[in-house]
Amino acid sequence: MSSSDDDTPLVKDRANGAKSEDRIPKNVDRALDKQLPSNGHVEPGVSIRMGPVEDMDVDTPQTNGNANGKRKARTSLTNGKSYKEASSSEDDDKPLSKRRRTSQKQAKEDSDTDLSDVPLRVRKPPKATAAQIGESSDSDTPLNAKLVKQKEIIEKAAEKEAKSIRNKEKTAAKRKPKVISESEDDDVPLARKRKQPAKRASNGVQKPDSDSDVPLAKKKPQPKKGKAKAEPAVPAKKGKGKAKAEQTEQDKEAEDEEESYKWWEDPTKGDGTKKWTTLEHNGVVFPPEYEPLPKNVKLIYDGVPVTLHKDAEEIATFYGGMLNSTHNIENPTFNKNFFEDFTAVLDKTGNGKDKSGNTVKIKKFDKCDFKPIFEHFEADRAKKKALPAAEKKALKAQKDEAEAPYMFCMWDGRKQKVGNFRVEPPGLFRGRGEHPKTGRLKKRVTPEQIIINIGKEATVPEAPTGHRWKEIKHDQEGTWLAMWQENINGAYKYVMLAANSDIKGQSDYKKFEKARELKKHIDRIRKDYQRELKSEKMVDRQRATAIYLIDQFALRAGNEKGEDEADTVGCCSLKFQHITLKPPNYVIFDFLGKDSIRFYDEVQVDSQVFKNLKIFKKAPKTEGDDIFDRLTTSALNKHLTSYMPGLTAKVFRTYNASWTMARLLKDMKAVGTVAEKVKAYNDANREVAILCNHKRTVAAGHAGSVEKMQDKIDGLRYQVWRTKLMMIDVDPRMKKKKGAEFFERPEDLDDDWVKQHQDALVEEQRQKITKKFEKENEKLKADGEKEMKPKELDERLEVAEELAQKFKKENKTGKVEAEGKGPTVDKIEGNIDKLNQRIETMKVQLEDKEGNKEVALGTSKINYIDPRLTVVFSKKFDVPIERFFSKTLREKFDWAIKSVDEDWDF
């Protein structure tokens, strides 16, 4: 850069190395100005959406000016690779790029150091550092600190909880009502519990129970203590078996009653933090206990079948069941993590034994052979599949009945569906992308880890026999019914209501209302960030640039991530290497975003943004350094909130997605068939999905099915050509009339192709005839009659032979005899039209398929596009809503379907 001496950074090192100056020297901009087309003044109200400054458009969103249409060179579809490819090509720099901030203390010390002395790539000590060691008495080595942390997560939880309650009490006055915990409440007698199936009880503490095999569902609901208004959460269904028909009818009735309540018209709903007044539910369903393998199925170690303790064996089955998933088992990290956790359990439970009872020490992963386990499962699966339909049905009915009590809860007296009442079963953690913890053992969750949230008056569901819940809460600000902490990352898992519940509908509604609210502020926000792109304060300039990117390209906020998570980024966490600048004003994004989905896009940006990014990437910054080193997501959101309460980065995604959809649907003309309208809608949907970078991996059979379709289209085109020639056969004058060109065979259908195609047609005919013949014979045989002779088949096959001859003759003479009875030119014209029609629709289908092969439409439909837009479209264009929303989606968006009319506008 020309002005290198002026650029000498006063960089304060923030652990990461380079940090940009507080103030941006004037000459930096000037220097850059020389290299860039100057950016004229931006008029108030100007949308800076996309495109070079020169052709900036002045439309505001409401009118029609979204410049998504102006998005240049969007290449994600053609250039995008899945993370698998993407990450493998980045493998080399991966370990190095993992640099993070040091602890506060260290950062402070560093800040006084002159930059030139600070190596940019400071390797950090393992994460469990300063804070943790200081907090957990020094006796632990840093290495152990991690483990200690995990343990503490569990062990300290109670203490923390108590603390947090204390804290809440302190601050409660203004925000949170007190949360009452009954965790100390010890009055649940362990021995005298309601009986549970024997299987429920785990790990020894179990009391044999005479009654234990009575299915849970048959039991009477327990008497309610403080029952007043609400029905028992789930009234015991009358008899099983045919109960289904009855049940659905009953449900329908219930729904009809509920129908009258429209929360979206209820002014008391929506605001306020108290989510419920009364809450009743039956808790959670645990996964079935582990069932040991049959004696003859064993892990083979170093050629020797070994008997394992059942706990260890269970883990072996997790791996064994995955042998068909090369994705996992060929991943070294996965195998290493798995084996570490596997051997840890082996150490605890004792190692395996061979058949004479000698200990077999399992110490090398490579010597483990899980195949017998895998094959056992495969066989099992096959057996299950082969089960008679009736039995399958019965099995399913049994399961449904057992789970029925958990499917619904009573929320403020209304019956609501529960989303995920099943506790997640143990297994091997996969994680997405290159997750450092992939392959780790996800442990079985015990009742002792589960916190139940339920109304004070409600009967608390009983823990399985011999167990008790970790805690009972009555937190009316929470929308969850149960919760536990998972052992891999310490993440919280919640049992919440289904998407079609009132509470979820309400928050969905609020989300879209918030996005609509943004409409009123977006002009001001855009104007402001446009101005601040030139701010002298680095903080402001970075923030403005970030908002620009979030607004234009629908980037996510990009929170900081930890050492032991997959290395993915969003806007604020973009690194040096994720952005490539291509003068005059192109930017190439290439990074792994949420779920390690690759974001690849080549775009034009405002020239000031281009300049800024150049500054943000300036030396000494290099690979691995933050582009927005002065910006955090919380600072960003804090700023956004000042424009509008509740405005955060993610709102822009909702806003831009819904707004784009609104624009596209509005511009649409209500013509054509229903199918065409649906197609048009899906096209709009797809545009939104592309905006949001919602991708999917190309289906395995995609290439094949595309080829098939193409073949079919070619076949039809060939048929069109043949049919045209028939015209000449009927009326030779047509040749002159239509012109020679009309009768030419499409170039790509060359002689070779025609031969092959003809052969295929003939063969197809043969097959058809043969099959029919065989089938008829079967039938004759079954009826006890005489079978037809092979000679009969030969005779029938004559038809195919004639066809072959016909083709041969056609090839030779270049003429085609007219087919069908009483062929006329008019009839033939009609046939051609029909064929062309079919070709057209198939072409459209093919394009659709190709366009959708790596775009997932579902996510944007479910989460980003205001459902009311779809409802309006459906009404205006008279397309049944069923064409857009599946049954579940219709339930989820019930509020939208019922609340808007044709002229509702986003």
Next chain:
DNA sequence: CGGATTGATTCGGGTCTACACGA
């Protein structure tokens, strides 16, 4: 006090399976 952690909620693609669809 600003960064780290906690906790709750939304978002997200993969997998599995029932079911529609075409030969």
Next chain:
DNA sequence: CTCGTGTAGACCCGAATCAATCC
């Protein structure tokens, strides 16, 4: 009509966002 087969959508559970709290 039925028989595979391909696919939409339910289900699963991991990964983000973001406010509140902690330290």
